[in-house]
Every structure is written in C-alpha cells, then in structure tokens.
C-alpha cells in the first residue's frame with residue numbers, strides 16, 4: 024500500500040525556507056500571501072501500515088522541531 | 098484560506114533522496130518498504146486561490162524536474 | 172592514545188580529522204559505519220561531511236548506522252566524543268546532545284572564517300584553551316542554525332554547557348551558539364571545523380588544541 | 394519519421410549519413426545511428442575543432458599525459474602528479490541551472506577519477522547575462538547553488554573560478570567546470586580496454602534510468618524555443634553517490650583490481666565502451682539486460698545510451714570480478730558484469746542474447762573533420778575605431794571609482810565563493826580571493842596553484858590578442874602567488890562554426906592561445922569544446938576559458954595579495 028507522510032516545522036519554530044518563499048512572492052507579482060510554511064512530503068510503498076508510525080517518530084521527522092501526520096492513500 | 102501544495106520529483110527523474118532513504122531503511126530495522134519518494138510540502142495562507150496555480154508554476158515547483166498538485170484545505 | 176574517527180557513507184572530513192588527530196600526537200583509528208565496534212579507542216570524533224547526502228535531514232540516517240550503538244554506550248559511559256559540523260548534527264539526531272540544527276537563516280551555504288569565543292574549558296575537548304579566549308575557525312554548512320526550546324537554551328546557559336560562541340554569527344544560531352556539551356560534559360558538538368586549522372602549513376593551528384585537549388585529559392587520568 | 398528525418402533529428406548531416414553507410418556497408422539501425430550521432434557530435438568528436446586543436450603545443454618536460462585521455466597529467470615532483478581537465482555544461486545549465494551545473498561538476502570529477510586520481514580541487518568559469526534581468530539572476534543564483542550543492546557534498550573543495558556578466562550571454566550562460574586530481578605518477582590509469590580477450594566489462598555506480606537520452610546531440614545544437622520541449626530528460630546529480638564512486642574507484646585501483654577505467658558521459662555505456670575498445674584496438678560485447686535499472690520498461694537501446702549520472706565502466710580480469718563486486722557492495726553501489734572484451738574490433742550490443750546493434754569501434758572514434766571557411770567579421774572594423782580620448786572627463790573621479798568597484802564585473806566575488814566549501818580536504822593554503830588558489834600535497838613540501846581566466850569581451854574585440862591574453866593572465870596569476878606555471882586545460886566556448894564570422898573568432902583565439910602557450914612554455918594537456926552557443930539573438934562572445942596549473946617545490950614560499958606592513962614599498966612592474 025502507498026502511504027503519504029507530511030512533515031512540517033512545529034508551530035513557533037523558525038522556518039527560514041518558508042520565510043524566503045514568502046519574501047520572494049511579492050517580487051513575482053503575487054500579493055495577498057500570508058504565512059508560508061515548508062515541510063517535507065514523503066511517499067512510501069509499504070507492505071503493512073504497522074511500522075509507519077514508528078518510522079515517522081524515529082526517522083522521518085525530528086520530534087524536536089517537526090510534527091508529522093500520515094495516511095494510507097491507496 | 099489555507100492552501101496545501103505537494104511537490105514531487107517528476108516520474109523518471111532521479112530522486113536521489115528517495116533512493117538513499119530506501120536503501121538505508123532495512124539497515125535501520127524497517128523492512129518491507131518499496132519505493133520511497135521525497136518531495137516538498139508547502140502550506141500557504143492566501144486571500145484567494147486564483148493565483149496559486151501561477152505561484153506553483155513560477156516559484157514553488159521547478160517545472161523541469163518536478164510536478165505539483167494543490168488543494169484548498171480550509 | 173587511540174582516537175577513533177567514524178566514517179559514514181558521505182562523510183568527507185574524515186580524512187581531515189584523522190590527519191588532525193595524528194598531528195595532535197594520538198593514533199588515528201578509522202571506525203567504519205557498518206561495523207558495530209569501537210576498536211578500543213579512548214575517544215571518538217564524528218567528523219563533518221554529508222553523511223547519506225544529508226538526505227531527509229542531516230545526520231538523520233547516519234545515527235542509525237551500526238557503529239552508533241557502541242558509540243552511544245561509550246558516550247553514556249563518559250567516553251569523550253566530539254561531533255564536528257555534520258558530526259554535531261549526528262549527535263543531535265542520536266539525542267546525545269539536545270536541540271537541532273536548522274537551515275541557515277540566509278538560506279545559503281556559508282563557507283568562511285568566523286571569530287568565536289571559547290566559553291568553557293571544563294570539557295575534554297577544550298581543556299587547553301583559556302576561558303574567554305578568541306579563536307578564528309572555518310565554518311562550512313547549510314544547516315548550522317542551532318535551535319532548542321527556551322527551557323533547553325536556559326538550561327544550557329545556566330549549566331555552562333555552551334562551549335563555543337560565535338562573535339560573528341554566520342547562520343542565525345540561537346544565542347550565537349557554535350558548540351555545546353552534554354550534562355556530563357564528555358560529549359561536545361561544534362559547528363565550526365577545528366581540524367581545518369590544525370596545521371601551520373595551512374596558516375593556522377588554532378584548532379589543534381581541541382585534539383590535544385583530549386590527549387591531555389586522558390594523560391591526566393592515566 | 395523517414396530515415397532522413399531520423400538522422401537529421403539526431404543532428405547528423407546528409408554527408409555524415411552517407412559516410413556512415415560507407416563505414417558500415419549497410420544502413421544503421423536506430424541504436425547504431427544514435428551512437429554515431431553522439432560520438433560524432435562536437436562534444437565527443439571535435440569535428441569542427443580538431444584541426445584547430447592541433448595548433449596547441451602539448452608536450453613539455455613535465456607532461457606525462459597530453460590530450461586524448463580523460464584528463465591531462467603533469468608531474469609535480471617526488472613521484473607526485475596532477476591530472477586535470479575543464480569541461481562545459483552550458484546547454485544543460487541553460488535549461489535547468491541547478492542540475493546542469495551540479496552534473497557538470499560531477500562529470501568533470503569522474504574524468505579525473507578515471508585517470509586514477511583523487512579529486513582535490515574544483516574551479517569554474519561562469520558567464521551570464523546582466524543581472525537586471527530576472528531570468529539571468531535566476532540562472533546565476535541556481536548555477537552557483539548547483540556548483541556548491543554538488544562540490545560541497547562530494548567533499549572536493551571549490552578553490553577558484555571566475556564570473557562575468559554581459560548581454561552576449563543572455564539566454565546562453567556558460568558553465569565550465571574544472572577538476573584537479575592528485576595521483577602517483579607511476580599509477581596513472583588509462584582508459585584502454587587492452588589486455589585482451591576474455592576480460593570482463595563491469596558497470597558500477599548508480600542505477601540506470603532514462604536520463605538525458607540524446608543529451609549530447611542536444612548539447613551541440615543551437616538553443617531554440619523548441620529545445621524547451623526536450624526538458625523532460627534532465628539529468629539529476631547525486632553527489633552522495635558521486636562520493637561513494639570516488640572512494641570505491643580509488644579502492645578498486647589501490648587493490649589492483651582493474652585493467653582499465655572509464656567514466657560514463659554522453660551516450661552512456663555504449664559510447665564509453667566504444668571509446669575503450671577503440672583506444673585498446675579490441676572489441677566489446679555488451680548485454681543490455683544485465684544493467685541494473687531504476688525504471689521499468691526501458692528498451693535495450695535506451696539502456697545502453699542512457700546518460701544516468703554517477704556511473705563508471707571498468708575492464709576486469711575474470712578471476713577478479715567477484716572481488717570487484719564485493720568492493721562495490723562495501724560502498725553500497727550497484728555493480729554488474731555487463732559485457733566482455735573480444736578481438737573483433739566492434740562494439741556489439743545484445744539484448745538477452747539477441748544482437749541489437751554492431752558498429753566498428755574505430756568508425757565511431759573516427760568522426761568526420763570539417764575545415765570551415767574563415768572570414769574576418771565586419772564588426773571588427775567598427776569595434777577598432779574606438780577612441781578613448783573622445784570619452785568625457787569625469788567631474789568626480791572618486792565617484793567613478795566607486796561605481797566601477799560596484800560593477801558586477803569588478804566587485805568582490807565573496808558572495809559566490811562563500812557558498813563553496815574551499816577547505817574540505819585540509820590542503821587549501823590560499824583560499825579564493827587571491828590571484829590563484831594554492832594547495833599543498835600532504836606529507837611533502839610540494840604544492841600547486843590553479844587559476845581560471847578569460848575575457849570574452851577582449852576576445853570579441855580582438856580574438857587573437859584576447860586568446861593570448863587569457864593564457865597570459867592565467868600565467869601571471871600563478872606567478873603572483875609564487876608558483877611555476879606548467880600547463881593548462883581549456884574550454885573553447887564559441888558560437889556556430891558554420892558561420893564564417895564565428896569560425897574566424899574560434900580560429901583566431903586558438904592561434905592567439907597557441908602562440909602564448911609556445912612563448913610561455915605552458916602546453917595544453919586537456920580541454921573541451923562547446924560550439925553553437927547561440928540564441929535567436931546571436932552568438933556569445935568568443936570565450937576560450939583557460940585553467941592553468943603551476944607547481945611549488947616548497948609551498949610555504951607562496952605569496953598572497955594584500956599589503957602586509959605599514960612602511961613597505963609599493964612597486965609597479967611592467968608597462
């Protein structure tokens with residue numbers, strides 16, 4: 024089955040990438056953009072979903088700075 | 098409104114991150130994982146969804162190597 | 172004295188660290204990532220580079236390598252461990268040190284020399300410096316912006332665990348932190364590269380005392 | 394598509410197709426035609442530049458290997474030698490700047506590994522259009538990021554380079570990368586598949602995908618709107634795999650497990666194998682189905698001409714093959730025996746035992762050579778009528794000075810080189826910011842200096858003088874840090890040679906460079922040619938980038954710019 028994991032910076036943690044994108048947008052003529060946050064998208068083919076939670080906690084996200092969510096997509 | 102953009106390597110384009118993670122997983126004690134693909138998750142606050150498509154094309158994704166999809170999440 | 176230097180796939184300052192260890196007067200020992208043994212070393216350096224390409228997050232994959240098991244035990248048993256740059260990132264991922272290293276606020280790789288101050292000399296890796304001494308060290312990294320929650324930062328400061336501080340902050344690091352140690356003070360992580368300024372042929376030897384310190388500390392114990 | 398459309402789309406002319414028919418004695422199939430198209434492209438076959446390149450001196454007392462191998466090699470002393478080469482990645486960088494620059498760096502590193510050398514220094518020569526244009530800013534930013542992204546991660550210091558901006562490069566940036574490797578003089582490896590029949594061909598490194606199929610043909614075409622559509626086959630660099638490839642290759646050589654080694658570039662396995670066969674005067678048979686693949690459903694012809702990055706091809710004695718595969722496993726690289734050396738002198742490709750292509754290796758190596766028409770361009774007359782005395786006298790010299798210092802072509806390059814790790818390896822004695830970078834050779838007093846130089850504008854206004862000046866500037870830069878200049882590599886970036894104006898610039902620049910090389914005693918030991926650097930708006934300036942290497946007997950005796958002490962005398966040398 025295919026699993027999708029979304030990893031994003033924890034609230035309150037500095038997100039230099041998001042900041043940089045936010046600053047770049049007006050120069051390209053895009054206005055009206057508020058907060059921008061950038062994280063990671065991880066897509067995995069797994070045999071069972073049992074290990075996904077463990078993988079997220081131990082490897083795919085850094086609990087100090089990031090939060091994650093995951094779902095089975097197919 | 099809040100928009101979520103998922104950016105991933107185009108099919109056929111080498112995804113060195115995904116390859117490296119996939120190769121490392123068994124040694125980390127995670128078995129039964131097939132393909133792994135790593136991309137970016139971008140979350141934006143926008144006033145209207147009209148400009149999102151343009152932002153994706155011009156800044157958020159690199160159309161040469163990446164594909165993207167987006168949706169309004171709230 | 173034998174000092175081990177770990178080699179992960181993608182480590183690229185391993186040879187530099189081995190060279191610095193040798194110049195300091197110790198026996199350099201290569202510790203291959205896939206072997207779960209420390210070869211009876213007296214101290215370990217986790218060198219810089221891009222272990223596993225920095226893919227996923229710097230240090231995230233390396234911290235699961237086989238060599239890390241015995242290394243963690245060694246560290247918990249009080250053995251001196253130094254992480255430099257990517258090595259620092261590995262030690263953070265392995266929770267041997269608190270906090271994390273985020274992207275530089277400038278969003279660019281920074282490679283330059285920066286002035287730093289030795290804040291603490293009661294670690295095995297800084298013993299031969301003077302407290303408050305200023306030294307110039309090279310930095311070269313994408314993710315050197317030290318972050319920890321407020322409580323942790325306060326704890327680090329109060330317990331005197333900020334070992335090295337930038338006088339010219341190149342990356343946005345909290346409290347200008349360039350290096351920290353664990354509670355027991357035997358595990359030190361530094362973002363700048365002392366091994367690159369450990370040879371007069373390259374114009375500076377200001378970093379060599381990092382490696383000499385651990386030798387001196389061991390000598391004192393024997 | 395009929396056959397003519399097919400070979401035209403592959404960049405072959407009617408004349409060239411007729412010649413292929415003659416050489417083969419039958420019509421080629423698509424795989425065979427693809428091979429000719431790549432091996433006869435300018436990038437690999439030098440069909441427009443070969444007669445010009447013969448004008449360069451390429452021997453000297455310190456030259457161990459001149460042009461013709463993966464890189465040139467010079468002797469330093471005490472048994473040490475340096476292998477180096479410069480190469481262009483202009484077109485890929487115009488299309489996808491980050492990956493184009495990154496794979497350019499990766500490619501030149503593999504050329505140096507193929508000589509058996511450990512890569513120890515990188516340089517680059519860059520050209521972009523003016524920075525007031527968004528696209529140019531994007532190209533500049535991403536190219537620099539790509540060079541750093543690859544070089545920093547693979548752990549080879551980027552110690553120098555040069556960058557200039559001019560409208561002549563708008564839409565056609567130049568990205569030239571140079572790598573220097575260190576090797577024992579008696580351990581230089583050559584990419585010959587000799588030592589006979591029965592030896593095995595081993596492919597190792599990354600898996601093979603559909604990357605950059607026909608990239609090399611594309612690289613020798615003019616950039617048009619249409620090439621935008623070809624972008625899906627962009628190659629992506631993986632410096633992590635590149636790092637493993639360096640360590641693995643050096644370990645294989647150190648343990649004496651290889652007969653020959655060759656990097657994979659344009660047209661992948663097939664072209665590398667044909668080069669090895671041609672150089673060794675042997676044949677090679679490849680089994681496409683043995684190649685480790687990244688993608689499903691690849692056709693055999695795609696497999697053998699794919700340009701996936703981070704791969705090497707080696708010739709191995711059968712009894713050592715297992716050991717070779719084991720070493721590759723240690724470095725977590727894919728490896729497989731994909732073929733064998735034979736005596737028939739052909740490159741033959743099989744798919745599960747079915748022959749799918751067969752070409753005499755010699756024929757592929759024997760690209761046609763064109764002597765083009767040379768005509769002095771009319772613009773030169775106008776350009777030479779410039780009268781400096783007609784310039785108005787500035788009111789305020791201070792202001793003019795400040796404006797000049799702030800000009801992108803004159804200002805500090807720190808914002809570029811601070812994105813490059815210039816010290817990894819702990820051998821960098823003089824970092825970027827001086828006239829040339831200086832590195833030491835560990836365990837000895839020896840050292841070397843490197844620099845990259847050229848002024849495109851000078852070459853445009855006076856091709857012969859500009860070509861000579863590029864060599865002379867490099868020579869001066871090395872002298873200024875105290876090194877003895879020894880030899881150079883170059884990358885000839887020009888417009889279309891099919892236009893007499895363009896060919897004039899190329900021919901004159903080469904003459905000027907050759908003359909300077911003769912006079913200064915610095916032979917050309919390697920190089921690369923990038924032609925057809927044109928957009929709808931015209932050709933770039935003639936830009937023959939020069940990368941020169943000098944040596945020190947005692948590297949501690951180097952000099953750096955910058956005034957050292959108050960009271961020292963300032964002397965002006967020359968006129």
Ligand SMILES: Nc1ncnc2c1ncn2[C@@H]1O[C@H](COP(=O)(O)OP(=O)(O)O)[C@@H](O)[C@H]1O
Pocket residue numbers: 516517518519551552553554555556806807809810813824825826827828829830846870
């Ligand atoms: N693209 C680049 N990459 C790395 N270093 C560069 C680059 N461009 C310039 N430099 C470095 O900046 C310094 C100044 O460059 P330049 O102005 O071209 O010097 P010069 O005119 O003395 O040749 C040199 O040390 C050079 O190596």
